[in-house]
Amino acid sequence: MEDKLKYPKNSHLRFEEKHKQKVLEAIKNLPDKNHSKGSKIVIKRWGYSTFAAAVLFLLLIGSTHVSLGMAKVTAKIPYFSLFIEQEKYTSALNGVIFDVINENKYDFSDLNVSVPDREIKIWLLGSKEEVRSMKTEVIQNINSELVEQNFGKYDIEVKRGKLPKPMETTPEVNEYMKKKFDLEKKVLDLLEKNNYQPAFPVEVRINSKENFIYIALPKTEKRVAELKEQLKLITKEYGEFRYKITSIDMAAREQELRWVQNGIIDIIFDGLSENKAFKITGLSYSFHPLPLQIEVRISLKSKDPEAKEIAENIENEITEFIQTHEMTAEVRNDPYELTIYGKDEKKINKK
DSSP, X not given: OOOSSOOOTTOOOOOOHHHHHHHHHHHHTOOSEEEOTTOOOEEEOOOHHHXXXXXXXXXXXXXXXXXXXXXXXXXXXXXXXXXXXXXXXXXXXXHHHHHHHHHTTOOEEEEEEETTTTEEEEEEOSOHHHHXXXXXXXXXXXXXXXXXXXXXXXXXXXXXXXXXXXXXXXXHXXXXXXXXXHHHHHHHHHHHHTTOOOSSOOEEEESSSXXXXXXXXXXXXXXXXXXXXXHHHHHGGGOOOEEEEEEEOHHHHHHHHHHHHTTHHHHHHHHHHHOGGGOEEEEEEEOSSSSEEEEEXXXXXXXXXXXXXXXXXXXXHHHHHHHHOGGGGGGTTOOEEEEEEOTTSOBOSOO
């Protein structure tokens, strides 16, 4: 089967045996405790896949114009472990850039960083003359700090940005908002006083188009009719309302919190989208009802041999991530169903 992480065409990048040995050597020689300079964080000995992914990622970013989706990895390191290391690296890199921006009090409207391309684009606020005069200073200050922090130099492009237009408000809109917050407090007080336990945050809308209240309650709650009557009483002075009270399976809600709050869904979706070899065109999920449903759509027809290969790679990478990565320990035994569709909307995977 073809490797899921491919070299770019005409690239001289290779993760060869010597690179693999560097990873293994680094793991072997890693001290039991490593105190980061200037940091209170103590990093204990990492597992093979986590530390190897970190070292391998640092090796890969030394090559020009290389993305995770184009790097063929023979060290048997899961794709999502590499993706997580890329996110950590990018976050740290952004942190250095923001420190420079804040220390020098640069006004900016946007920032874009590409680690594989080693490019940074920053949009500064000011007149054309002001931005032009600051350009050299900004590039020098950012690159100087990046080199100091061992990130190396980046190709930095400085552009003139624009502030987004502020949202216009009116006395009518302000009055709607005041009523909304007043009523929302009354609804929350009502729920607390009567020992209702909302499964999701309560939603209250008051505007020129509708008056609406949404409350999600555990499916074991039997006082729904009573709650509607109580809501009618406290909303009377605000006009007529539409109420939506749903019953939620709390097992599904608890699973949702585990996957969402730990960032697992975001990592899966962002990681799949990042890798162009997966040919992703659509991603969606739902926790209600159980089990978790994950749907992936790719740009090939379901009968295409390459589509089956890609679907198998996606399945394997998600399974390996959930079953082996330390951050997924809490969800390892959670049920889920993964369905992969082609562009003809037909199912590719058999599961």
